[in-house]
Amino acid sequence: MDQEPLHLPDENRCCRHSLPIVPQELVDAIIDHLHLDIQTLAACGLVCKSWVPSSRYHLFHVWEVNLWSRDNLFSDFTSLLEHPLCSFMPSIKEIVFIRYYRSSPWASWVISRVSPWLLHLPISSLSLASLDTGLSPNPWKAFSMLHPFTTRITTLRLYRVVFYSLYDILYTISSFENLVTFEWFSNYTLSAQEHQRELTEFPKPPASLRVVDFQEWLPECSHLFLWRWFLENKISSLQSIRLGHICEEYVPYVAELLRCLGPSLENLQINLQNEIDILYFCNEIDLRHNTKLCTLNIDRLWAFRESPFGLAEHSFGLIPDFLARLPSESLKRIDFDIRDSSSDTIWENERALRDIDQALQSPKFASLQGVAFDTREPFIESFLKRLLQECNQRGILKFRSSHHGPFYKI
Numbered sequence: 587m588d589q590e591p592l593h594l595p596d597e598n599r600c601c602r603h604s605l606p607i608v609p610q611e612l613v614d615a616i617i618d619h620l621h622l623d624i625q626t627l628a629a630c631g632l633v634c635k636s637w638v639p640s641s642r643y644h645l646f647h648v649w650e651v652n653l654w655s656r657d658n659l660f661s662d663f664t665s666l667l668e669h670p671l672c673s674f675m676p677s678i679k680e681i682v683f684i685r686y687y688r689s690s691p692w693a694s695w696v697i698s699r700v701s702p703w704l705l706h707l708p709i710s711s712l713s714l715a716s717l718d719t720g721l722s723p724n725p726w727k728a729f730s731m732l733h734p735f736t737t738r739i740t741t742l743r744l745y746r747v748v749f750y751s752l753y754d755i756l757y758t759i760s761s762f763e764n765l766v767t768f769e770w771f772s773n774y775t776l777s778a779q780e781h782q783r784e785l786t787e788f789p790k791p792p793a794s795l796r797v798v799d800f801q802e803w804l805p806e807c808s809h810l811f812l813w814r815w816f817l818e819n820k821i822s823s824l825q826s827i828r829l830g831h832i833c834e835e836y837v838p839y840v841a842e843l844l845r846c847l848g849p850s851l852e853n854l855q856i857n858l859q860n861e862i863d864i865l866y867f868c869n870e871i872d873l874r875h876n877t878k879l880c881t882l883n884i885d886r887l888w889a890f891r892e893s894p895f896g897l898a899e900h901s902f903g904l905i906p907d908f909l910a911r912l913p914s915e916s917l918k919r920i921d922f923d924i925r926d927s928s929s930d931t932i933w934e935n936e937r938a939l940r941d942i943d944q945a946l947q948s949p950k951f952a953s954l955q956g957v958a959f960d961t962r963e964p965f966i967e968s969f970l971k972r973l974l975q976e977c978n979q980r981g982i983l984k985f986r987s988s989h990h991g992p993f994y995k996i
Contacts, residue, residue, distance in 0.1 A: 647679040680711035704735045711741035741767040760789035767797040800830035810836040817843045826853040851876040855883040868904035883921040906941040919956040939973040958984040
C-alpha cells in the first residue's frame with residue numbers, strides 16, 4: 587500500500603487502538619462505487635473530507651440534486667449543508683439539477699427554493715437537465731436576483747430544458763455576466779414570428795464567452811438564431827465552437843461569424859450529418875482567417891454511411907478542396923468521426939481518401955501532429971492505413987474508439 591491505512595472514525599478516542607484497519611485500496615473502491623450511484627452520492631456527497639483520500643477529492647466536485655417531487659424536496663439538501671461534518675462543501679465546483687418526471691416541480695419553483703443556499707456554495711458551474719421552465723413569464727427571475735451567485739458561474743449547461751419562448755432562452759444566457767462556457771442541447775423550435783424578430787428586443791450575450799457547444803441538429807432549432815445573436819452583438823472572442831446542424835439559411839451567419847473570430851478561434855467541431863451539410867460547409871466556409879486554429883473535428887461524417895441519395899463518394903470528395911482552405915502552420919490535429927461507417931461506403935471513398943492523404947502532405951501541414959479517425963471496426967483501421975500511407979509513415983495517423991454523447995446523460 588502506498589498510503590497510510592484508514593482508521594474508521596469513532597467518538598470514543600479511548601477505543602481508537604481497537605478499531606479495525608481498512609486497506610486504502612478498499613476505501614478507494616468503495617468511494618468509486620458510490621460515485622457511480624447517483625442516488626447514493628446525492629445522499630452522501632458532502633461527507634467529511636478526512637474520510638476521503640486526496641486522490642478521490644475530484645469525485646466530490648460535482649453534486650447532483652435529483653428533483654423527484656415538491657414534497658420534502660430540499661430536506662436532505664439543507665440538512666447536509668448545515669451538518670458539521672460537511673467539510674467538502676467548499677470543494678464543490680458544479681451543481682446539477684435533474685428532473686426525472688413530469689410531476690417534478692418547475693425550474694422557477696426549484697431555483698426560488700434553493701436560492702438561499704446557492705449563495706453559500708462556491709460553485710462555478712451550473713447544469714440543468716430536463717427541467718421545465720413553466721409558462722410563467724421570466725422564469726429565471728430568481729437567478730437574476732442572486733447577483734453574487736450568477737457572477738461566479740463561468741460554465742452553464744442546459745440539457746433538454748423546456749423553454750416556452752426565445753426570450754427566456756436568451757435571458758437565461760445573458761443572466762450570467764461572467765459566463766465563459768455555454769453548452770446547449772435542446773430541440774426548441776423557432777416559430778416563423780421568432781425567426782423575423784429584431785435582435786434589439788433581446789438582451790446581449792455575455793462578452794466573456796469563450797466556448798460555445800451546440801449539440802442540436804434540427805435545422806429549425808434555436809441554436810441557428812443564436813449564431814445570428816452572437817454575430818450582430820459582435821461576440822468576436824470565441825476560442826472553441828461546436829456547430830450544430832447547418833442549414834442554408836444560416837450558413838452566411840456562421841461563415842461571417844467564423845471570419846470575424848479570426849485568430850481567436852482555436853478549436854472547431856462540425857457536425858456534418860448529410861451530403862447537404864457537407865456541400866454547404868465545404869463550399870461556403872473559409873477558415874483561412876482563423877490563423878490560430880489548432881484542432882478541427884469533423885463529427886458524424888455522413889460520407890462514410892450508407893447514403894440514400896448515392897452522393898457519399900461525391901460529398902466526401904469535397905474534403906480535399908476544403909483542406910486546401912485551412913489556415914497554414916497553426917493546425918495541429920484533425921479528427922474524423924466515422925463510427926457509423928459501412929464496408930461499402932469505405933470502398934466507394936477509396937479515391938477521396940488517397941486525395942486527402944496527398945493534400946495533407948502539403949508544406950502547410952508540416953506542423954500537423956495527428957490525423958485521427960474515430961471508428962468501431964478494426965477492419966476499417968487496417969484499410970485506412972493502406973490508403974493513408976503518407977500520414978501513416980509520418981506517424982500522425984491515429985485511431986480511437988469513443989462515444990460522443992450529449993454533454994450530460996440521464
